[in-house]
Amino acid sequence: MEKEKTRNELIAVFEETMKCKFRKKHYASDMEEMIKKHAAFLQETIEQCEESEEAREFVISCIPEYALSQLNEISSKRKRELAAFDYNLNMVAYFLPLLGEMKSEKKDELISDITERWNKQIPDAKIAFSSYENIQKGFRRSVFCYITTAVCNSLGRPDDCYELNTLRNYRDSYLLSSDEGKEMVQEYYNIAPTIVKRIDKKKEADQIYEDIWKTYLSPCITMIENGENEKCRDLYSSMVKKLEAQYLYLQED
Numbered sequence: 723m724e725k726e727k728t729r730n731e732l733i734a735v736f737e738e739t740m741k742c743k744f745r746k747k748h749y750a751s752d753m754e755e756m757i758k759k760h761a762a763f764l765q766e767t768i769e770q771c772e773e774s775e776e777a778r779e780f781v782i783s784c785i786p787e788y789a790l791s792q793l794n795e796i797s798s799k800r801k802r803e804l805a806a807f808d809y810n811l812n813m814v815a816y817f818l819p820l821l822g823e824m825k826s827e828k829k830d831e832l833i834s835d836i837t838e839r840w841n842k843q844i845p846d847a848k849i850a851f852s853s854y855e856n857i858q859k860g861f862r863r864s865v866f867c868y869i870t871t872a873v874c875n876s877l878g879r880p881d882d883c884y885e886l887n888t889l890r891n892y893r894d895s896y897l898l899s900s901d902e903g904k905e906m907v908q909e910y911y912n913i914a915p916t917i918v919k920r921i922d923k924k925k926e927a928d929q930i931y932e933d934i935w936k937t938y939l940s941p942c943i944t945m946i947e948n949g950e951n952e953k954c955r956d957l958y959s960s961m962v963k964k965l966e967a968q969y970l971y972l973q974e975d
Contacts, residue, residue: 739816
């Protein structure tokens with residue numbers, strides 16, 4: 723492996739995906755273009771990782787170290803935090819899903835190790851892998867409310883039920899109207915698919931979802947109806963943090 727060349731090309735892929743706008747209208751075309759353009763290089767890189775532990779360790783550390791070096795050059799704390807959010811979203815929405823589209827029996831292990839290294843090196847990072855297919859499914863539902871949707875599905879409510887529409891409207895009209903709300907939604911996008919996947923593996927998944935409904939979502943809807951938007955935001959945030967602590971860092975079965 724020519725390390726310098728590989729490093730430069732990995733960084734070039736990362737920076738190119740940073741230019742993509744994470745929007746339903748463009749996501750599939752952006753990803754297909756990236757796959758077509760970079761598949762040969764990424765496939766070769768993964769194969770080299772399978773043949774050499776040294777190459778594997780180099781690839782695992784490459785992008786996290788690059789991103790950290792870029793963040794360290796930003797003197798403003800606020801601008802550094804915003805840049806970290808952008809980096810986290812890019813890893814979840816584009817860079818890791820690109821690796822996930824390659825053909826390799828060991829790619830999941832490599833992606834897991836890159837994710838773990840990223841979470842250790844990037845300040846306040848809490849990312850988890852979500853595949854291109856799963857992100858597309860979320861867009862096809864026109865909603866990224868993974869946890870809320872999973873709860874309502876478990877309770878037998880349709881995708882256009884009052885509860886889901888109320889929470890979607892709250893997200894779009896209230897949360898996304900402020901920088902703080904946007905950051906909350908962005909963090910939620912990063913971790914929610916993995917939380918749902920791990921709850922779904924539990925035998926008692928339906929009971930877990932019912933408890934989430936009674937403890938968090940039903941009260942949130944009542945708060946929205948009463949115009950208590952900040953109280954709803956605080957309760958929803960506490961729900962995500964609790965579920966994150968319970969399910970995000972568990973090992974896959």
